[in-house]
Amino acid sequence: MRLLGAVSVAAMAFGLLPISPAAAAIDANDACANSAEDGFTDTGLEDTDDLPNDVEDAVDCLAACDITVGQFGSLLFGTGNEVTRGQLASFVMNILDRVDNFTRPANAFDQFPDDEGSVHEDNINDAAALGIVRGYPDGTYRPGASVSRAQMATFLVNTLEEAGVEVPGTTNDAFTDDEQSVHESNINRLEALDIVDGEAAGIYNPERAVTRGTMSFFLTRTYELIVEDGLADPCGSNETLAVSPQGDATILCTDPTIESDDTTDQRTYTVSGLNQGEDFRITLVAGDNVTIDAEGNTIFEEDPATPGLALAGTVAARIVTINGTNVTTPAQSFGAVVPVGGVITFVVDCGGAETVTPVIYQDQGANTRLELDADGQPTEDFGTGGTITFTELPVTPQDEATVTAEGPAPQGGTFPLTVTTSDVTEVAGVTVTGDCVDPQPFAPGDTSTGSLEFAVEVNADATIGDCELTVITTFTPDSGFAPETDTVTVEIVAAPDTTAPVLLSSVPADGATGVAVTADLTATFDEALDAASIASLTCGGAAVAGSSVAAGSTLTFNPTADLAASATCVLTLTVEDAAGNTRTVTVDFTTVAQNVVTATAGGPGVQGGTFPLTVTSADITAVDLVTVTGACVVDQPFAPGAGPTADSLEFAVDVAADAPVGDCALTVVTSFTAASGLQDETDTVTVAITAAD
Incomplete structure (x- = not known):
């Protein structure tokens, strides 16, 4: 415990100015030699040898002397919270309890109706019986009300006098803002003893509420004065490390x-x-x-x-x-x-x-x-x-524990493990280890059923088959029971398949254009498909007849007839795997556009002679065969020959020797290569037939 010297920055935050040289002369070691750390987390920075922290030192002293405890489960001191009238009654009575030859009043009268149920009620009644605190004119004490700096002065003067400290009067008017206060005399008396100081030159701020951080200074200085007068013993451990x-x-x-x-x-x-x-x-x-x-x-x-x-x-x-x-x-x-x-x-x-x-x-x-x-x-x-x-380990073990594991357990899942023993309330913990699980400690939890049940997690990559587990049950030290080790086996099964088939690729691909009208449509998935999987096709919004076949991981749709050219089509694939997981996906594509073929015949044609026929198309290089039929000609198929010149093909059509003289209608069928995906096109042309000379 360090000396309470000049007030730190932490203390300034709670409304205190640096104390006067005389106040600094009060030695904390008189009251709290080597007091231990209080353990509160809100009393400022941790103590170090080169960083003074007077708020923490003051609270350390009060805690070591059992004058104060924390709030909120003793984790916090509540440094910035305002001191209540109930708390202050407990503070001053705890100080007096440390004074030599002090005895609390016997059977103090229950003076106030509004402190029933308060943890401070006994201290309020004792302090009131001693004349240290008083109630309000309406007969209440108001234990939850905040304590003002003026009230605090009177409480502390009364405490010092009850402890046996001579508190001299003073003619020094230390502050200019307490002239109308009934506590002015006591404020001046504490200032003369260097227990309180102002917030500014000549300013005491008597009506301001006192925080617990600020009060820790006033209480510590009060107790130091009592110790200095030989009326109480110092408190705190003699340990320095x-x-x-x-x-x-x-x-x-x-x-x-x-x-x-x-x-x-x-x-x-x-x-x-x-x-x-x-x-x-x-x-x-x-x-x-x-x-x-x-x-x-x-x-x-x-x-x-x-x-x-x-x-x-x-x-x-x-x-x-x-x-x-x-x-x-x-x-x-x-x-x-x-x-x-x-x-x-x-x-x-x-x-x-x-x-x-x-x-x-x-x-x-x-x-x-x-x-x-x-x-x-x-x-x-x-x-x-x-x-x-x-x-040491007990000589005689406790009643034997029974461990059971309920399987099968899926990879990545859980299974229930039950520990049953007549001493189940003495169980401190259960640890499960094995090749199929990560080591898992369990706290006992609810023991009302006479057994303990835990959900043990299985590793996602656990080996399928029987897995041997080691279960160690430990007991509380007071039971004197030794840890017990049991072995249990659980069956590990494959993790359930919960994922539907995923589309890997399709022909045509989604978004493809220029698809051949004769194409069969296929889709490949990441796993085998059930026979219930089915494909359907619409082109231009109309259903397309065809058959659907699932084989392995591939689903195929075979249209009954060639598809329409320049059509927007949607292939719908509804697939299912062996585990019953289903998924529906669609593949959108557009069929190849059909270019117009123009056929023209040069005439007239002479009986037994020939006439020229010209076929023109933007896809002329895809032409596979041209067939010409009619009453006036010999049916003739023509191959494109060595290849087109520019964008047309020209053929010499043979006229029958007995062809009727006059106009003759011809049917011209242009066929395209399979790779082009283009449909055959039929055109009609007329040629004039003249008699042979």
Whole structure:
């Protein structure tokens, strides 16, 4: 605990100006020598040697003296919250409880009707009986109302006088803004004692509510004055090094063999706030050799063989790790331990059933032992960690647990595991391990049914088949029961298929253009399709006749007839896999455009002679065959020959020798290659037939 010197920035936030030199002279060590950290998270920055924090110091003092506790489950002090009249009654009565020869009033009268059910009711009644607090004219106390700075002055003066402190009167009018206050005299008296100060020169702000952070200063200075007058004892531990954890622990010594890597029966300690360049000694002391006196001081048993030195005693536990490094030879004590970044960590491993207290101290004497004064208190800087009680395995195990696993269990799923034992309420935890699961610890939860049931998660890549699991049931330390290991088997099955087939590719592709009108349509999926899968086709909004066939992972649609040219078509694929998962997808495409063919005949044609026929088309290179039929000609198919010139083909058509004279109608059918996807086109032309000479 540091001295309460000049008020820090944190204190300024709660409405205090720096205290006067006289106020700074009040020594916190008079009241709270070496008080421990309060553990609250809202009292400011953590204490360090070079960063004063008066708010935290003041609260440390009050907490060490049991004058105050936190709010909200003791995690927060409520530094910025306003002090209520109920809280202040408890504060001042807690101070008086520490005063020598103080006795609370016997059977104090229940004076106020509005404090029933308040946790502060007894303190309110006692403080009222002593004349420290008073109610309002209407007979109420209003325990939830905020305390003003003026009221607080009177409460504290009354407390000091009840404790036996002589509070002299004063003629000094310290502030200009309390002239109309009934508390003016008490404000001036506290200012003369350096317990309060103004918020600005000559300004006290008497009606302002007091926060818990600000009140911590006023209460600490009040108690310091009582201690200075010899009316109460200081409070707080005599330990000067901060060791955590502080709480005592019971650990089952599952293996008394000293091993650094056996963490199941070890405890780790941290010592913080140390100076670099200094070295320290760590020792494990038998638990019976360390006690705490009524004032919270740590007292050590003196070694009768060497007076003035602490008696460590012989313990089986050993220090196995220091600052993260396993020691070569674990021991009960290590010297010359140097902090790393101002911190020392060490690990204690069990060696059998016993109680052990870890002690760290700065060896400054002529020997390596912890030196004591006549009262058994160390004369060197020291600190202790929470005591460990190591317990051994019980000789007789508890009733046997029954473990069952209900399968089959799917990959990536869960299965129920049930643990049944007559001592189910003593179960501390259950751990499940195995090749098909990741190690999973479970807390016991509801034990009302006489058994415990857990949902165990199966790895997604677990091997299909039987999987052997190891189930370890541990019990509470108080039960004295040993952990029990059971083996159970669960069947692992493939994860259920919940994904419908996915389209990989199609012919034609989705969005394709220029598709041949003669094409069969196919789609390929990522898994085998059920026979129930079906495909259908519409072109230009009209259904197209055809057949649908599913084979393996492919679905095919075969149109009954060629598709229309220049048509917008939609192929609908409704597919299903063996697990019954279904999906419907569509493929949109457009068929090839059909270019117009122009056929012309040059005439007249002479009986038994020929006449020229010309076929013209933008797709002339795709022409496969031209067939000419009519009453006046010999039916003739023509191949395109060596290839077209420009965009047309010309053929010499033979006229029958007995062809009728006159106009003759001809049918010209132009066929295209299959690769072009173009349909055959039929044209009609007329040629004049004349008689042969």
